[in-house]
Structures are given as structure tokens and as C-alpha cells.
Amino acid sequence: ATRITSRIRTTLNVELPLRALFETPTVAQLAGHISKADTARATLIGVERPAEIPLSFAQRRLWFLNRLEGAEASTYNLPIALRLTGTLDRTALEAALRDVVERHESLRTTYPESADGTPYQKVFGVDESWSGLEVLDAAEEEVEILVGDMAGRGFDLIAEAPVRTCLLAVDVTSHVLVVVLHHIAGDGWSMAPLARDIATAYEARAEGRVPDWEPLPVQYADYTLWQQTMLGHESDPDSALTRQITYWTRTLASLPEQLELPWDRPRPANSSYRGDLVSFEWDAELHAGIVTLARQSGASVFMVLQAGLATLLSRLGAGTDIPIGSPIAGRTDEALDDVVGFFVNTLVLRTDLSGDPTFRELIERVRETDLAAYANQDVPFERLVEVLNPARSMSRHPLFQVSLVLQNNPQAEMTLPGLTLAGQSTRSQAAKFDLSLGIRESVSADGSPVGLTGVFEFATDLFDRSTVDLFVVYLRRLLVG
Structure with missing residues (x-):
């Protein structure tokens, strides 16, 4: 969706919100939005650089x-x-x-x-x-x-x-x-x-x-300078940065300091960042069911997975106010498509399970939360931490401790003449968060769901492998049901 809006910006010189693609998903419907859209923001180009x-x-x-x-x-x-x-x-x-x-x-x-x-x-x-x-x-x-x-x-x-x-x-x-x-x-x-x-x-x-x-x-240096110009300054009440910070300050007010989960050990005073992985595969039938539910709900596969993960965490004892961190590509201009650099931003997606919603009702809540977050995705997570100033601890990540990633970025593919290439394990022993769920979709040539592969990364300071194995079982059971 971000790539489509970037292409529209470049080609038609208008600024289209991501929400428009969810609410008007056909070309004819989208044309109505485009005719009323604002002029596109400043183009990202190479500029003269300061000494530092x-x-x-x-x-x-x-x-x-x-x-x-x-x-x-x-x-x-x-x-x-x-x-x-x-x-x-x-x-x-x-x-x-x-x-x-x-x-x-x-x-x-x-x-x-x-x-x-x-x-x-x-x-x-x-x-x-x-x-x-x-x-x-x-x-x-x-x-x-x-x-x-x-x-x-x-x-x-x-x-x-x-x-x-x-x-x-x-x-x-x-x-x-x-x-x-x-x-x-x-x-x-x-x-x-x-x-x-x-x-x-x-x-x-x-x-x-x-x-x-x-x-x-x-x-990348051009992007850095453009980012500062585009976002403006917090001293300017009309700047994009100020408007988006206001949104996040309101949305994340009174956020839980940490999620209470069934840890196998007490949280240490200082995180060691040691981690381990539990890998899993889900079949085409479950994948197809998730895709169908997402389409019926006017949502994305990610939103259905987020609703499932939030439900799991809630039933494990984390309550009904579930903040989940998730990366977003941050490449909001076509000029960045082929640049190697650190553009990804992290969004805090606050999931509300109060009132015992049905799963479809929860997906609707998640959809509204996520679309609003995408419209305010430019505020860097790092600045958000400074503004919200949560209680700091060397034992946990600020604002959220559980993350969700749907790997749908372009796959890295490389062909070298005269050589056959295969991936070699680089198994990570580090865990940035208490729990991190990463899932990748596989589809056939005609786009049909083939299955989902996933990895649950966990902090060994807190969890045993056997516990996280059970989390995978429970999550699958929730999504199948």
C-alpha cells in the first residue's frame, strides 16, 4: 500500500492517505479520492550537504x-x-x-x-x-x-x-x-x-x-536532510512532526509499563539480550482462512495476525490493553526503493480487548487503530520515547515488549553465473524484545495462499523453549477457531 501511494505521488503529484486504499480498493473508487487529494509534499532529491x-x-x-x-x-x-x-x-x-x-x-x-x-x-x-x-x-x-x-x-x-x-x-x-x-x-x-x-x-x-x-x-544522507525538512520542527504548531506527536501522545496515554506474561523466570535487573528461536509452519488451509477473513473484514493479513496475537497475550494474562510493536518500511518515497539504508520505523499498535469483543469486532478495532497509526507513521519511535518519557529500565524495551512482523517486503534474490546459491544458517542468539513473532506468506503463481512460515524469537532471560512451543500451539488454535 505504501508503494502504491508513493507511485501515485510521483506520477500524479497528489498526496493520498493509506486509508483511501482500504476504503476504496478499486481504481474507479480511488479516482474520486485522487481528484480531491492535496498536492504532494516536497520531492526527495539530492541536496547540498552541511559539513556535518x-x-x-x-x-x-x-x-x-x-x-x-x-x-x-x-x-x-x-x-x-x-x-x-x-x-x-x-x-x-x-x-x-x-x-x-x-x-x-x-x-x-x-x-x-x-x-x-x-x-x-x-x-x-x-x-x-x-x-x-x-x-x-x-x-x-x-x-x-x-x-x-x-x-x-x-x-x-x-x-x-x-x-x-x-x-x-x-x-x-x-x-x-x-x-x-x-x-x-x-x-x-x-x-x-x-x-x-x-x-x-x-x-x-x-x-x-x-x-x-x-x-x-x-x-541516505539526502534522505536524512529531507526527513528533517519534511517533518519540520516541534516548535511549529502546524508542522507535520507536531501534529503527529500530538496524535501519539493522545493515543498512547496511560500505556501499560509492561505486559504481564507467564514468565518462567523473574525479569532480571539488566537484560542480557540472549535469545532463542522456535520455528513453525502453518498449512495452506489456515493461510487461506486468514486471507478470506481479512478480505471479508476489509483488513489486511497483518491485521488478522495482530488480532490473534493480542488475543493470545490477553488470555495468557496480559490484560485487555495490549501494545504491540511493529516495524513499517518507512520508504515513503519512490526514490528510496533501491537505496540500502535504515528507513524502517517502529509503530506502537495499541490493541483494545475490553468489553469481550468477538474476533471480527476485534479485527475492526485493529483496522481502525492501524490505519490511524499508518497516517502518523513519520514520527520516529526514538522521538516518541523521548516525548512520552516512560519509566526507563535496562530490563525491558520501552512502550512495548512484544513485536509482530509480517515479512512482505521484496525477497532478496541473487543469481551468480556458474554458481548454485543456498542460504547458510546465521542463527541469532540475540533477542531485542521479550517475544517477537515473525511470519512470512508463501503464495502460488496465481497468488493463491500456499502457507505461512514463522519464527517466535524469545528472551531466554524470561522464557523456556517449551513455554514458547505452547504459545505457538495456542496461537494456531485461536486462528483456526
Whole structure:
């Protein structure tokens, strides 16, 4: 929906709210909205930069956490590992990775402090920031350990570029490529353009030429400056930032400090961020039922899943006021589609289960809550925490402790000539939240539901695996019913 409104903005120069797509889902109905819509906001373009480029709102919190937790912390690492089977041109691969780092400024940016302690973006040339592709010989039994070690190694964001690469050479025809980004330089959406650019550059370098891709229309630093201009200042009562902060202040008033769940252990004074995963698969029949219910309710699959998760948490003892955190892509301008960077924002979706609603009534409540949240999605979560100023604790995440993610961003796909690619496990041992439910849809060529795959990530400070196994069983039972 965000991509459609971005395309409408670019093509027709009008600003269309996401709600319009839910309330008028046909082209004919949508045309009526467009004819009455406001003129589009300022276009995102490359601009002249100041000597010290500020961090985006989202980057500020990650920078602060990096300084607080220390450079050895890997909580916000994004690791990718690919098994490459076949004839690999190592020289071409290293050149391709260098090309990609040169293409995306976010991969060659550090975040030092100015004289007054304010962090800023310092963009380097590729020769200054790119340390090359590390190559290690590895026995097959060492691969998983080495990948885990690399995925778990933190970044010093003040002095170190937020990406590192390594090639594990198992034998002549078997290699494992590991790419680790810090979240400050990338997000889930970034994985698709990153993979595509690596593939394009590798194919070109293997053929002895440079990549012939189109230059990116903007870089992350341009987005940062545009974001500040677009949102305006809180001192201006008519600014977008002020209006949206007013909405969130009202919507999240008297939010529960934390959800009371059936923990296996008391919450420690300081979270260790250690985590584990429970994976599951749901069949096509359940998937189709969720899709049908969403369509009948004028809602999305995400909204049905949110209603299910909120119901589960409530029945586990969390009450009837359930805040659930969820990421939103944040790429509200078409110019950002192919840029590697940290655009994702986090929304706090407050789910009201008071009054014993039916499940369909709950979906209607969730729909209204979410559409209003999407209309106010530009306020950075980090700023919201500062404004609401909840009771701070090193033992829990502020404003919410349970998150929900529906992975429907473009899949990262990469094809390299002469090679067969397969994913290599980079199993995370970190948990940012008490519980985090991630689900991905699979569909057939004609769009029919094929099934859902999911992961329940949990904090081992609080939960045993057996407990979370039961949560999955209960959630499925709720959705089937």
C-alpha cells in the first residue's frame, strides 16, 4: 500500500492517505479520492550537504545503544550467509563487493561525535572505508561456528564502517560468503537491492567490465536532510512532526509499563539480550482462512495476525490493553526503493480487548487503530520515547515488549553465473524484545495462499523453549477457531 501511494505521488503529484486504499480498493473508487487529494509534499532529491550531516531520527537511537552497550554488542547486526557451490571467481567477487560499497554511501559511513557530543554522518570514499574481502580456509565442520562468530562480532560505529565481508573457502567448489551489516546502515527491505547489486556487479566483473547500473537518485544522507525538512520542527504548531506527536501522545496515554506474561523466570535487573528461536509452519488451509477473513473484514493479513496475537497475550494474562510493536518500511518515497539504508520505523499498535469483543469486532478495532497509526507513521519511535518519557529500565524495551512482523517486503534474490546459491544458517542468539513473532506468506503463481512460515524469537532471560512451543500451539488454535 505504501508503494502504491508513493507511485501515485510521483506520477500524479497528489498526496493520498493509506486509508483511501482500504476504503476504496478499486481504481474507479480511488479516482474520486485522487481528484480531491492535496498536492504532494516536497520531492526527495539530492541536496547540498552541511559539513556535518546529522543522523536520521532512527539512527540516533541505534547510535546511542551502540555507545551504551559497547562496540562488542551484536544486538543490531544483520548477518547474511550464502553457500556458493561451483566455480567462483574470487577476484570478481571482491571487485563486485567493492562496487556495491562504492554505490551505497551508507556502507562507507561512520558516526563520530562533534565537539559538543552530537553524532554526525561522515561519508568516506570507497578506498578509505573498504578493507577488502577477508578470505579464510575452513573445514566443513567449522563453517557454522565461524559464521556465528562473524555474525556476533559488533561494530564501533564511531570509527568503523558498518559492513564487513568474509569468504570461507571450504574446498575448490564450495564457499560461504558472509556479509554482516549493522542495522544503522540497512534494514530488511535493503536486502533485496543489496543482493541484486552484488549479482549485477559480479556478473560484470566476471566478464571483465564495470557494472552498467543506473546511478541512484539519492543517497541516505539526502534522505536524512529531507526527513528533517519534511517533518519540520516541534516548535511549529502546524508542522507535520507536531501534529503527529500530538496524535501519539493522545493515543498512547496511560500505556501499560509492561505486559504481564507467564514468565518462567523473574525479569532480571539488566537484560542480557540472549535469545532463542522456535520455528513453525502453518498449512495452506489456515493461510487461506486468514486471507478470506481479512478480505471479508476489509483488513489486511497483518491485521488478522495482530488480532490473534493480542488475543493470545490477553488470555495468557496480559490484560485487555495490549501494545504491540511493529516495524513499517518507512520508504515513503519512490526514490528510496533501491537505496540500502535504515528507513524502517517502529509503530506502537495499541490493541483494545475490553468489553469481550468477538474476533471480527476485534479485527475492526485493529483496522481502525492501524490505519490511524499508518497516517502518523513519520514520527520516529526514538522521538516518541523521548516525548512520552516512560519509566526507563535496562530490563525491558520501552512502550512495548512484544513485536509482530509480517515479512512482505521484496525477497532478496541473487543469481551468480556458474554458481548454485543456498542460504547458510546465521542463527541469532540475540533477542531485542521479550517475544517477537515473525511470519512470512508463501503464495502460488496465481497468488493463491500456499502457507505461512514463522519464527517466535524469545528472551531466554524470561522464557523456556517449551513455554514458547505452547504459545505457538495456542496461537494456531485461536486462528483456526
